[in-house]
Amino acid sequence: MPIERLGARVRSYVDLAGYGARFFARLCWLGVASLRRPRLVVDQIHFIGNYSLSIIVVSGMFVGFVLGLQGYYTLQRYGSAEALGLLVALSLVRELGPVVSALLFAGRAGTSLTAEIGLMKAGEQLSAMEMMAVDPLARVLAPRFAAAVLAMPILAAVFSAVGVLGGWLVGVQLIGVDTGAFWSQMQAGVDVFKDLGNGVIKSVVFGFICAFVAVFVGYEAKATPEGVSHATTTTVVASSLAVLGFDFILTALMFGSD
Amino acid sequence: MTRRPIDLLVGTFVLLGLAALLFLALKAGNMSSFSLSATYDARARFDNIGGLKVRAPVKSAGVVVGRVAAIVFDDKTYQAIVTMALDERYRFPKDTSAKILTSGLLGEQYIGLEAGGDAAMLAAGDTIKMTQSAVVLENLISQFLFSKAADGDKKP
Numbered sequence: 001m002p003i004e005r006l007g008a009r010v011r012s013y014v015d016l017a018g019y020g021a022r023f024f025a026r027l028c029w030l031g032v033a034s035l036r037r038p039r040l041v042v043d044q045i046h047f048i049g050n051y052s053l054s055i056i057v058v059s060g061m062f063v064g065f066v067l068g069l070q071g072y073y074t075l076q077r078y079g080s081a082e083a084l085g086l087l088v089a090l091s092l093v094r095e096l097g098p099v100v101s102a103l104l105f106a107g108r109a110g111t112s113l114t115a116e117i118g119l120m121k122a123g124e125q126l127s128a129m130e131m132m133a134v135d136p137l138a139r140v141l142a143p144r145f146a147a148a149v150l151a152m153p154i155l156a157a158v159f160s161a162v163g164v165l166g167g168w169l170v171g172v173q174l175i176g177v178d179t180g181a182f183w184s185q186m187q188a189g190v191d192v193f194k195d196l197g198n199g200v201i202k203s204v205v206f207g208f209i210c211a212f213v214a215v216f217v218g219y220e221a222k223a224t225p226e227g228v229s230h231a232t233t234t235t236v237v238a239s240s241l242a243v244l245g246f247d248f249i250l251t252a253l254m255f256g257s258d
Numbered sequence: 259m260t261r262r263p264i265d266l267l268v269g270t271f272v273l274l275g276l277a278a279l280l281f282l283a284l285k286a287g288n289m290s291s292f293s294l295s296a297t298y299d300a301r302a303r304f305d306n307i308g309g310l311k312v313r314a315p316v317k318s319a320g321v322v323v324g325r326v327a328a329i330v331f332d333d334k335t336y337q338a339i340v341t342m343a344l345d346e347r348y349r350f351p352k353d354t355s356a357k358i359l360t361s362g363l364l365g366e367q368y369i370g371l372e373a374g375g376d377a378a379m380l381a382a383g384d385t386i387k388m389t390q391s392a393v394v395l396e397n398l399i400s401q402f403l404f405s406k407a408a409d410g411d412k413k414p
Contacts, residue, residue: 046264049271089286154275161278164286183285192287200279 023219024212030142031149040139044147048109052155055108056101060159063096064088064166071167072175081175085182086189088167093190093199094255097160099247102206105152106239110214113144114235117218118228126219141219145211152207153200160199198254205250206243213239297324297343298382302356302369307338308392310358310367316342318371323348326369342369344380351376355388367392 034041071087117140120126126136164186171177190196214235221231307329316324324344332339344350353374360367371386380386 042264042268045271046268050267053271053274089282093282093286151271154272154278157275157278157282161281164282186286190287192283196279196282196287 020216023216026137027142027145027212027215030138031146034138034142034146037143040143041147041150044144045151048113048144048147049151049154052105052108052151053158055104056155056159057162059100059104060097060162061166063100063159064092064163064168065170067091067096067163068167068170068175072171072177081177082181083185083189084167084171084177085184085186088171089164089186089190090195092160092163092167093195095247095251097163098156098199098202098206099243101156101159102152102203102210102243103240105148105155105206106210106214106236106243109148109151110210110235110239111232113148113211113214114218114221114232115228117141117144117215118221118231121219121221122223122225122228124223137219141215145215148211148214149204149207152210153203156203156206157200198250201254202247202250205246209242209246210239213242296346298346299327300342300344300350300380300382300384300386302340302342302386302389303332303335303337304340304356304358304389304391305337306391306394307340308358308360308367308394310340310369310392314366314368316344316369316371318348318350318373323371340369349379352378352380352384353388354380354386355390356386357390358392360393 067088068084071084071091072081075081075083075087117126120136120140126140129136129139168179168182172179172182217231217235217238221227310326310329312326312329314326315322316326324342326340327343328341330339330341331337350371351374353376355372355374357370357372358367359370374388
């Protein structure tokens, strides 16, 4: 019966939402608790953060270059090429910095977390831990979750800073916009709390989203090679969509009023 | 707890993030323009403030001397009361006048102060008496059209 199947399907989604929420709350609690064993978290920050640095820096640089070129092309039509610095800084700090670095983070670090946890499950290492009365959630998942949540805002800040420098490099050094106007327009238009602060809040939220999706999908992966590969794909798709969706909601909440 | 080489790498990563935030706050943001010096409040009543916003600059002779702290509507006089936080270093005579001006053709609006000749200085909480409202483009155009129409009536 199609109705029954529909009902079962809806029920399973509601079930998943409840289970996911409970999992998230437990991860947050265990993540805070895992900070008491900093060695585990530091190892993971090194694995997640330091290794993502190269892709974040290079992408930020190129996004800044492109913003400089495209922004100049549009602004010079209105005779306001001096506002290039403002355009580059605002688009990076408010939008592109948190979002693009979250997407890159999901692809670079989220997949590796999912695959690692999925393979641990497939190799029955997680079950073995449970047999030894070690909670895999506290020992394996929580430090990775905490490390990803901590690393994300740092990566987003680096992305924005490098992007601004990239925009400066193209705008001032290559095209020849006045360097004083570039920085002063930027400083006049970018508010520390409203723009930069909200950008940081965004990147923290995205950190929670990416970390949770990666860890949850990895833990729930089917314990087969196909299951792990499927879970890795799911991580990229789900966290990218969640980041973009939440970005819209956050932007509407933060900047919608003016 | 023993130190490990990995600590150095992670420390570098964290410090890099802090440096990036600091760079954005100081170089790209307006953190450096926050004056930490003390301010005193002065008020002014305007018939129309146009598009003036809170935190808009207050300038005298083109130099930023303070910021707009608050804008409220007074339903007794139907005027806007603008509170300005002026830098403690700068003192203005009591008969200073305040105008709402626009930077450039389409730029943001700010308050321009023009010092008078009074010997007494503005104290905290004082009200500036002489004010000039923002120029509203629609009113300007309608005045222009009316004067044109009046000219047209005279001619034939």
